[in-house]
Amino acid sequence: xxxxxxxxxxxxxxxxxxxxxxxxxxxxxxxxxxxxxxxxxxxxxxxxxxxxxxxxxxxxxxxxxxxxxxxxxxxxxxxxxxxxxxxxxxxxxxxxxxxxxxxxxxxxxxxxxxxxxxxxxxxxxxxxxxxxxxxxxxxxxxxxxxxxxxxxxxxxxxxxxxxxxxxxxxxxxxxxxxxxxxxxxxxxxxxxxxxxxxxxxxxxxxxxxxxxxxxxxxxxxxxxxxxxxxxxxxxxxxxxxxxxxxxxxxxxxxxxxxxxxxxxxxxxxxxxxxxxx
Amino acid sequence: xxxxxxxxxxxxxxxxxxxxxxxxxxxxxxxxxxxxxxxxxxxxxxxxxxxxxxxxxxxxxxxxxxxxxxxxxxxxxxxxxxxxxxxxxxxxxxxxxxxxxxxxxxxxx
Numbered sequence: 358x359x360x361x362x363x364x365x366x367x368x369x370x371x372x373x374x375x376x377x378x379x380x381x382x383x384x385x386x387x388x389x390x391x392x393x394x395x396x397x398x399x400x401x402x403x404x405x406x407x408x409x410x411x412x413x414x415x416x417x418x419x420x421x422x423x424x425x426x427x428x429x430x431x432x433x434x435x436x437x438x439x440x441x442x443x444x445x446x447x448x449x450x451x452x453x454x455x456x457x458x459x460x461x462x463x464x465x466x467x468x469x470x471x472x473x474x475x476x477x478x479x480x481x482x483x484x485x486x487x488x489x490x491x492x493x494x495x496x497x498x499x500x501x502x503x504x505x506x507x508x509x510x511x512x513x514x515x516x517x518x519x520x521x522x523x524x525x526x527x528x529x530x531x532x533x534x535x536x537x538x539x540x541x542x543x544x545x546x547x548x549x550x551x552x553x554x555x556x557x558x559x560x561x562x563x564x565x566x567x568x569x570x571x572x573x574x575x576x577x578x579x580x581x582x583x584x585x586x587x588x589x590x591x592x593x594x595x596x597x598x599x600x601x602x603x604x605x606x607x608x609x610x611x612x613x614x615x616x617x618x619x620x621x622x623x624x625x626x627x628x629x630x631x632x633x634x
Numbered sequence: 635x636x637x638x639x640x641x642x643x644x645x646x647x648x649x650x651x652x653x654x655x656x657x658x659x660x661x662x663x664x665x666x667x668x669x670x671x672x673x674x675x676x677x678x679x680x681x682x683x684x685x686x687x688x689x690x691x692x693x694x695x696x697x698x699x700x701x702x703x704x705x706x707x708x709x710x711x712x713x714x715x716x717x718x719x720x721x722x723x724x725x726x727x728x729x730x731x732x733x734x735x736x737x738x739x740x741x742x743x
Contacts, residue, residue, distance in 0.1 A: 437711055439710065447714060450721075451718055451721035454721035454725060458725040459728060462725075462729055463732075465732075496668060496672045506664075507660075507704075510703075511657060611706075614704075618700050618701070618705045621704075622700050625696045626693050628668075628671075629692070632675075633672070633674075633675035634685070634689055634690075
């Protein structure tokens with residue numbers, strides 16, 4: 358007991374610093390600056406950002422499953438029963454609610470202002486459900502995303518029981534279902550853009566020309582979020598296969614799951630608003 | 635041997651029950667409601683506004699299930715709800731602003 362206490366104390370004093378968060382921050386700063394002033398600078402920023410991200414994740418995977426005491430006081434939650442990390446993820450998701458609401462709200466406003474024949478701003482009717490978009494195919498894709506939410510939450514339940522085998526299996530299934538969702542979306546974009554003539558500037562004959570850009574912005578932004586989610590789940594899966602999570606230490610699985618389910622929630626609304634109405 | 639097994643089962647049971655949550659039932663409801671949504675979308679003769687309200691209502695019900703059970707908000711302290719609902723409150727302000735600005739429509743080129 359005393360030995361464990363000494364070891365814990367030594368680990369508490371051990372060096373846990375990592376340069377990679379700074380690399381990520383510099384990459385993000387260069388990327389956003391480049392977005393405003395210079396494209397090559399933006400590309401450099403993205404590359405620095407990705408280097409930092411890969412470096413940080415590699416370092417994390419190499420040092421598992423050591424408990425982390427480094428900045429315990431800073432990470433300690435001041436709120437009852439909710440860790441600081443979980444609180445941070447929920448705050449991030451609150452900003453994401455506002456982000457997606459702005460995109461969806463702007464698209465709806467454009468739709469109602471420009472598809473009313475009695476309005477001076479009439480640009481043509483919106484595509485009717487199933488007229489241009491593939492509703493049955495997307496319903497199946499929605500089902501795939503719902504399945505992935507189930508496998509994600511089952512992965513968490515498995516690690517809470519200490520069941521490593523099921524944790525790995527469900528995480529792998531979640532990642533594959535996410536890839537399947539993205540593959541269908543990529544096919545759909547290709548079909549609509551090159552075969553149906555629905556682009557950022559044009560729409561099939563008689564359809565409002567704002568139908569294309571609002572469709573691609575709403576579903577494309579969501580697709581980018583799913584891509585980020587797949588990468589996060591892939592990292593979590595790799596760490597799980599290396600034994601990085603235990604019954605006592607698995608908060609990462611829960612936090613990645615929160616993000617994944619949120620992306621599912623957004624799609625539930627997008628499927629209704631973009632495809633069914 | 636049998637006694638040991640029974641004891642192990644008894645010891646394991648509270649933990650198992652503590653983690654038993656209705657994930658599969660929620661999944662089934664989500665899948666069924668998705669089918670209903672696709673059906674409602676194709677129904678002819680339903681007023682446009684009624685259809686929109688019904689579909690958005692079904693989507694909200696589905697999203698609430700995911701947030702409550704899969705994101706575990708139902709099992710978290712109540713105060714945590716303030717965070718997503720705080721975000722939603724700001725969304726209502728955005729929607730109100732969009733509706734209020736509907737009268738100021740620029741004439742397109």
